[in-house]
Amino acid sequence: SPPQPPSPPQPPSPPQPPSRPPSSPPQGSTCEAAHPISASIHFSVSIPDTSIGVGPSNYNSSSCSSTAFTGTGPVYWLQLDDVRPGVPLDLTTCGFDTDLSVFEGSCGGGETGSGEMVACNGDALIETCDRYHSHINRFVPAADTQYYIVVGGWNGATGAATLVGTYLSPPPSPPPPLTPPPPSTPPPTPPPPSPPLPPPLPLRPPLAPLPPLQPGAKTAVTEIELRALIDAAVDWHQDVDIMVAPGAHIMLGSTPSPPPSPPGSTSWCHLSSPLVDKYLGGYCGVFEPTLEAALEAALTTESCNGVTLEQSDPPRYTGRAGATPYRSPSGELSWLLLRDGCREPTA
Secondary structure (H helix, E strand, C coil), rough: CCCCCCCCCCCCCCCCCCCCCCCCCCCCCCCCCCCCEECCCCCEEEEECCEEEECCCCHHHHHCCCCCCCCEEEEEEEECCCCCCCCCCEEEEEECCCCEEEEEECCCCCCCCCCCEEECCCCCCCCCCCCCEEEEEECCCCCCCCCCEEEEEECCCCCCEEEEEEECCCCCCCCCCCCCCCCCCCCCCCCCCCCCCCCCCCCCCCCCCCCCCCCCCCCCCCCCCCHHHHHHHHHHCCEEEEEECCCEEEEEEEEEEEEEECCCCCCCECCCCCEEEEEEEEEEEEEECCHHHHHHHHHHCCCCCEEEECCCCCCCCEEEECCCCCEECCEEEEEECCCCCCCCCCC
């Protein structure tokens, strides 16, 4: 038979398309993909959803156990790019019942990070936005350190939140050393001697020790100054419920609702612990020389929401209409009347 013709050559195979690069994790979902916070003295970051991230594996909730911090469940990661060594930083999260923490170190190649937790808070002492929001007060960053801010929720709760941060003013620099006068300058004339100091006032006898205060327990203390009660509340690290009555002050622990007003009392109210270096805006017509008199007048004036000690000469206690504490440039001291649950005055 005749020879077969050769087969035609096969066309070359088409080139394979290039492989698709791996997708990046969503911003805020891991330590490596933390949301960067740009340089600013004051910053505000909107977090659309805290459920996208994996929480750190090395939470240490014991460092802030008294603030209802749980350290569980999903989180949103942020990276603090503007680190100002030695300058205090206030951090607040609002939106739902949040957990707020700060970690230092590096991500270490893992999504949950390998740094150490250096600050945390579950529920802020004073509610300035939402109930149970979180607030870290005056966190001081160190030099040459990377910080990550982690926003989660109590017992794994999630939601949209807003992180607000403010760097506070650093302490003033020490004055320069005095330059000694040249040798030809005569020595300065010494000032006249100071007048003798008045004799010291007699010491008040020490107060009897107050019993330990358990949550929800009631402790009655009578015939001692109101300021001593407030000092005791600071020692107990919590707010107090207080009644002003003629000739007596009665203090109780934090209770869900105030007890019935006894006959002859002025009113029951919940009083915050002293707010140091804070003032409340707006006067409400109360100007008194003592905290006792100012508090008694403020409790019976509906427009008053707190008392601020002004550093005037002489100092005076003024009733204030505002309910938001602001940072004081002159070292004022304030107390908030938390009127949720106040009793009406009785005859």
